[in-house]
Amino acid sequence: MAEEGGLQIHPMDQFQIHSLFGGDIGMFTPTNQTLWLGITVLAISALMLAASAGRSMIPGRVQSIGELFYGFIHDMVEEVAGHDGAKFFPYVMALFTFILFSNLLGLLPMSFSPTSHIAATATLAIMVFLTVTLVGIWRKGLGFLAMFWVSSAPLVLRPVLAAIEVISYFVRPLSHSIRLGGNIMAGHAMIKVFAGFAGVMGVASVLPIAAIAAIYGLELLVAVVQAYVFTILTCVYLRDAVGEAHH
Amino acid sequence: MEDVAQFALMGKYIGAGLATIGLGGAGIGVGNIAANFLAGALRNPSAAPAQTANFFVGVAFAEALGIFSFLIALLLLFAA
Numbered sequence: 089m090a091e092e093g094g095l096q097i098h099p100m101d102q103f104q105i106h107s108l109f110g111g112d113i114g115m116f117t118p119t120n121q122t123l124w125l126g127i128t129v130l131a132i133s134a135l136m137l138a139a140s141a142g143r144s145m146i147p148g149r150v151q152s153i154g155e156l157f158y159g160f161i162h163d164m165v166e167e168v169a170g171h172d173g174a175k176f177f178p179y180v181m182a183l184f185t186f187i188l189f190s191n192l193l194g195l196l197p198m199s200f201s202p203t204s205h206i207a208a209t210a211t212l213a214i215m216v217f218l219t220v221t222l223v224g225i226w227r228k229g230l231g232f233l234a235m236f237w238v239s240s241a242p243l244v245l246r247p248v249l250a251a252i253e254v255i256s257y258f259v260r261p262l263s264h265s266i267r268l269g270g271n272i273m274a275g276h277a278m279i280k281v282f283a284g285f286a287g288v289m290g291v292a293s294v295l296p297i298a299a300i301a302a303i304y305g306l307e308l309l310v311a312v313v314q315a316y317v318f319t320i321l322t323c324v325y326l327r328d329a330v331g332e333a334h335h
Numbered sequence: 336m337e338d339v340a341q342f343a344l345m346g347k348y349i350g351a352g353l354a355t356i357g358l359g360g361a362g363i364g365v366g367n368i369a370a371n372f373l374a375g376a377l378r379n380p381s382a383a384p385a386q387t388a389n390f391f392v393g394v395a396f397a398e399a400l401g402i403f404s405f406l407i408a409l410l411l412l413f414a415a
Contacts, residue, residue: 320395
């Protein structure tokens with residue numbers, strides 16, 4: 089790395105948070121994170137408002153996109169979280185559109201993906217965790233704890249399984265958040281690493297550039313799949329809180 | 336004193352690298368699920384769409400355990 093014009097790769101620099109107007113970063117400083125969070129919310133609002141503006145019997149182009157989103161999430165909530173879980177449809181819809189849009193907007197060149205930061209995804213995951221726990225206790229009282237006592241297992245195994253279930257319950261927000269944040273971050277970092285190769289390979293740099301194009305296609309898929317996985321796991325967790333026991 | 340700090344740094348980076356090996360397990364797990372889902376779906380294509388959600392949930396759970404080793408790598412690099 090010391091030689092002139094050598095390999096210079098800083099794949100993690102793109103995740104730096106900096107203040108938009110200079111100065112130190114405090115609790116309420118507008119940063120690039122805030123900017124892209126705002127752009128995400130604006131983009132979702134614009135799409136949904138445009139989709140519901142006409143409300144015609146035969147949907148136009150924008151309206152069918154809105155209906156596609158709505159129908160997709162509504163089916164998923166009803167199917168996975170059960171009929172009682174349908175009350176949480178607005179929450180799940182907000183989660184899905186927010187994560188999808190910030191993943192996809194983050195793929196634009198020179199942009200910034202809020203969901204690449206574990207701080208942002210952990211907030212979402214902890215909100216889901218608290219919602220599930222509080223709603224579960226509110227709806228079922230102490231019966232919520234029956235979730236940890238696997239009644240279909242042999243009696244000897246139940247305490248062991250209970251310990252495992254409790255651990256896996258409290259580990260949920262961790263894996264939920266790092267799955268999304270880690271996937272998005274790793275994808276962006278990988279593209280940056282290949283871009284670093286392209287800078288030093290001369291004519292042969294068509295190879296890393298082709299690789300970047302291919303990875304970019306993969307990242308589009310990952311962005312959508314991770315948004316889907318985050319929401320479907322939210323539905324699975326909600327089923328524990330509102331539905332009948334599935335063990 | 337300088338040497339000790341350098342050794343500690345080396346250990347940190349080696350440890351982070353070793354921790355990422357755990358993600359290979361997640362790769363095997365996810366590959367297994369995808370392979371079996373595909374095998375099942377080709378045997379009975381009409382039943383496949385109803386099981387896509389279960390497929391993704393299984394992938395997510397298999398991946399979760401690999402993510403913990405990624406987390407250890409991140410903790411070693413940035414928090415330790």
